[in-house]
Amino acid sequence: MNDFVSLNHGSGGKLTHELIEKVFVKRFAMSKPLTDSFIIKGSESALAFTTDSYVVDPLFFPGGNIGKLAICGTVNDLAVSGADPRYIAASFIIEEGFLMKDLVLIADSMAEEAAIAGVKIVTGDTKVVDKGKCDKLFITTSGTGTLRPDMDYISTGKKIEPGDKLIINGPLGNHAIAILGARNNMAFRTTVTSDCASLNHLIHKVLQNCKEILFMRDVTRGGLATVLNELAGMIRCGIMVNEASIPVDDQVRGLCEMLGFDPLFLANEGKVLIAVRAGEENRVLEILRSDPLGKYSEVIGEIITDKKELVVLNTSVGGKRIIDMPSGMQLPRIC
């Protein structure tokens, strides 16, 4: 391992995983696999517990701000575990000199998003540090929610079999591109907005109406490529995805072509990957597409028996290649 922590360790890709494994998991004797939320099982119900930090730069961007992100991100981590999100704790580290009106705007956004998601912010902490000791504002949210004790397979994917289908609820990369555009230090203009949204109501509808959901994970930092590789590693099967089915908006494509980015590696804040038993995928698509947050859902691939632990892409022109975990940063401080 390197002597110093670099920005690449925070990108969500391979180096992040390595850091977490080698520094934290072993020492804390954490149980594997690591999932978005930890499930505390009781006899009749279970509790999901999760935490996340938000350091996005800039704080305000088309489609949201750090506050909205802090609520959506934690709500989604709970929802994709099959839990019904209930309570949020919010901690703030504020740089001296931060504008009070901006703090109010951010807090308003958090309250608004909490109401939309149907969660309550019940406790928290506030610290102010000297100027220069943190970049404007960092927020950490922890969340908890309830779920049936037998639903932990949704996080681990242990019931997945070859032939099961993979669905994404809409186009990829919008959050990353919205952030890039808002940073305004490169010579381009885009109207792309972040897809930042609480997905718990959408996910609840899917789980209520389809009993064959086998896995869910929200697709954030590190992009779809990271989630697919994490899944392939957990289930020890291969995954095949079809490039032509993966939705990407025109402007996101245009920027990726120009700047050499891969949309599969770009961050999202309102996307969930769902695995469903073969035969049920159209039903799930119907449920998703009837909701604004799932209007552009697509079946993008499936679990396969060979190519164990690898993710294979059928390219749009019929070739085949591997999708690897992104190495290091595509963009820093994206969420």
Added chain:
Amino acid sequence: MCLSIPAKIISINGSMAEVSAGGVIFSAGLHIIENASVGDYILLHAGFAIQKISEKEAEETLKLLKR
């Protein structure tokens, strides 16, 4: 380094243009091409239009390929 992609000129202001690739607007210097007009497609590379794309030749190539 950035790559080079076809982009459509949507406005011209002296030797600079605004060009659109997939709806994203970039700045492009027109210093090394001539007779550029709004609506033309150019190759955008490192902030400059390096060549106009010939619609006629593009169609010829596609016709040949499709045969």
Added chain:
Amino acid sequence: MKYIDEFRNKDLVTKLADLIHKSVIHDYTFMEVCGGHTAAIQRFGIPSLLPENVRLISGPGCPVCVTGTDFIDRAIAYSKVEDVIITTYGDLIKVPGSSSSLEKEKAAGANIRIVLSGLDALEIARLNSDKKIIFLGIGFETTAPGSAVTIKQAAKENIENFFLLSAHKLMPPAMEAIIQGGVSLNGFICPGHVATITGSSIFNFIPERYNLSCVVTGFEPADILQSILMLIKMVNQKTPKVEIQYSRAVTLYGNLIAQRCLSEVFETCDASWRGFGVIPLSGLKLRKDFESFDIENKSPIKIVYKEDNVLCICGEILRGLKTPEDCPLFSEICFPENPLGACMVSNEGACNSWYKYRFVK
């Protein structure tokens, strides 16, 4: 997206792949010398569409990869000078110098900014008249005209705090060095964007002197496959010449305005290429009229030159003699998160492309 989607059409690509399978009568090795081609070939999984006996190898086409360690070391040395802002294209910041990289120096506080264009760097110079702005000029004939325009603009406006550190290079001398280096080849997939500037005629010496076939190629999958088909036909018929596949952007004589601009501002010089050493008359430096913009002329800097990692075979990969898989460091200790050589750093580098887009056999 127009002029992209039509050339990514799956049916077209399938048809071309089929024609290639029907045309092969022996083994073929073609080299591409453009980072854009390296990336496109891997990204679309082109090798998985070709017959076994058509081999594609990568040459020194990635401007970042062929930029020597000493250039990075000099850029880093300049970044440490007070009141200097280094402006650079994005890929260069991760390239390892002999002991650091621009990325690491940026993290340690050096004023290093990523720009998309020389004109952006010039704007930074206008807005920071108390600082010296040094623009790192890398790239081949496609990119050098942009630097030339920027220098001319700086001269016109009398912007005295803008400087160029040039590592601009020319393709044909490197291609000749490859051929003379003894790589066994049937032909070249020639760089389409270089040729938009230079015209396809700069490659005429290759069939004339060396009997190798050349096709000037676009960057979409249909372009690349059509070129491979054209190359196979020329090799089969034993009629090596230069043909243009990328006719929508390339002509015989190229972009004369860009060429005039280049020769007004730059002159050729010997240049050091990673993996090749010095290739005569393969680089561009500022002419006397513009030498006030040459930072090495204005404030020469001394660096201590250190050898590259002895196990790194980037040089041989760039010369087409070895592939990334031949390198003992490839994917073991050299991978995109921890690049030891330039070929692994750049998105267009052979090792990076091979690693990211390993094709499925």
